[in-house]
Amino acid sequence: MKVAISSLAFFLGWNHATAFFHANTHQSASPRTLLNVATQEAPPVPEVEGEQPNGTGSEDDGVGMNRDMPQHAKPQSFATKCATLYHPNRGAERGLAPPVYFGSTFLLDDAAHGARLHEKREQPYTDQDGFVYSRWGAPTNEAAALQIAALEGVDDVAKGLGKCLLFNSGMSAITSALMSTLKAGDHAIFPYTVYGGTHEFVTEFAMSWGIEVTFVDAAGPEGPENYKKAFRDNTRVVYTETPANPTMRLTDLEGVGRVVDERYGSADNTPGTDPHDRKRPWVMCDGTFATPYHQRVLDIPGIDVSIHSATKYLGGHSDIIAGSVTSRSEPFLHGCSKVQKLITVPLNPMDSFLLARGMRTLDVRMQRHGENAMKVAKMLEAHPMVAETFYPGLDSHPDRYLADSIFSSGRDVDSDDDEVKQTYGGMISFITLGEGEDALRRARNVCERLRVINLAVSLGGVESLCEHPASMTHTMIPREQRLAGGLHDGLIRISVGLERGKDLVEDLKNALDLCDEDGCDV
DSSP: OOGGGGBSSOBSSHHHHHHHHHHHHOOOOOSSOSSBTTTTBOOOOOOOTTSOOTTOOOTTTOOOBOTTOTTSOOOOSHHHHHHSOBOOOTTGGGOSSOOOBOOSBBOOSSHHHHHHHHHSOOOSSOOTTOOSBGGGOOHHHHHHHHHHHHHHTTTOTTTOOOEEEEESSHHHHHHHHHHTTOOTTOEEEEESSOOHHHHHHIIIIIGGGTOEEEEEOOOSTTHHHHHHHHOOTTEEEEEEESSOTTTOOOOOHHHHHHHHHHHHOSOOOOTTSOGGGOSSOEEEEEOTTTHHHHOOGGGSTTOOEEEEOTTTTTTOSSOOOOEEEEESOHHHHHHHHHHHHHTSOBOOHHHHHHHHHHHTTHHHHHHHHHHHHHHHHHHHHHOTTEEEEEOTTSTTSTTHHHHHHHOOTTOOTTOOGGGOOOOOOSEEEEEESSSHHHHHHHHHHHHHTOSSSEEOSOOOSSSOEEEOGGGTTTTTSOHHHHHHTTOOTTEEEEEOOSSOHHHHHHHHHHHHHTOSTTOOOO
């Protein structure tokens, strides 16, 4: 059983996690077993002659000390009692919800145990030796990561097993994935329409570190060929974002994987190798807008890495900052784990707990997001002050031919058509009428006149949000490049929440009717 369960810090419901982690990682028991997972019985605690056993937690002694430290003497002095770690009695393992582990460090069996832990090749999950230090992996973080890995489909032996790493932000996840695969002299390809933070990291950091970068139009039927035209011998990363933020354009990931295979051959993911040594580029996808509810990109041939800003739909409640990176490649996972350990930061225990709790309702939330979004999109498409509406579920969407294959709506292989309602996510973009300053002014007015929808960045929460990229999230991108990527001056992005659909439709319609200072002539 994992040494993690005997963390030196205070945590909640500690015994329950003993069974939880064994159920999810199938690890063998360590010598210091707290509970027999099969029988849920406590192992015997050795007694020291002349002393009452420590940590028995019996009704008679009420000690409640760490039962994993039988060699420790029962504290006698006031100061030592203050500093001693007390734990709940047996029975805590019956708590239904997984606990939160706030421990930064973990008990070791002996010096040799510590040596083994420090000599290990970095990987996302622990093995039978357990945890050593929370910057290298922690129980609550690992539990949430296991859940995302399951949603991503890398828990399927037939398709190939994989693992997930959780970070303290989406940008931390993105930069870790890139830093684990790129070095000076390498070349990477990114779409014009990419999250502003990703663009900023690439142009202000990666390029200054000697990494060559090419931007391409990744959307629509020409997307794969545009990537192909940018290939070089030193290309090491092919980066995609679909649906794209904020234009909602779609990328043909199967096509991208195919052209990469045609040029560079199949991937070599030999365990134990260095991710920088692979000749085939790492194909990465930021699928934050779709989530695994709609799009499991690692099931697409040629896609190596799945990235999500878990702040958004996975968390779902606008109360955490988090990011995930999932892959089936051992070399990549090793490299990304090393970057996380030394440079970026794992997700903290409390936010890991909140993320896992949020994911339990992802299926039903995504269904409601999609249903509401279709109602809003149809109103926008019909409004005279809207020049263009981008929603993958509309027939007018330029990439509509890809939408049904991307947005799986939570379908399983054995799902019946009548048990799944087709939806297309909760993100909509639209462009107000006008050019230049007129478009900028009208878009700002729409955002500021809303009374149900909130003016705020981010997305994917239960509440609806709107933002104006040209004056908010994408101001760091030069206007010429922003326009080349489809980011019009009057483009507004809506994250459709779980409110009553009619309320959202009426709120947006009223704001559009008043998008000029003295009202629009509609």
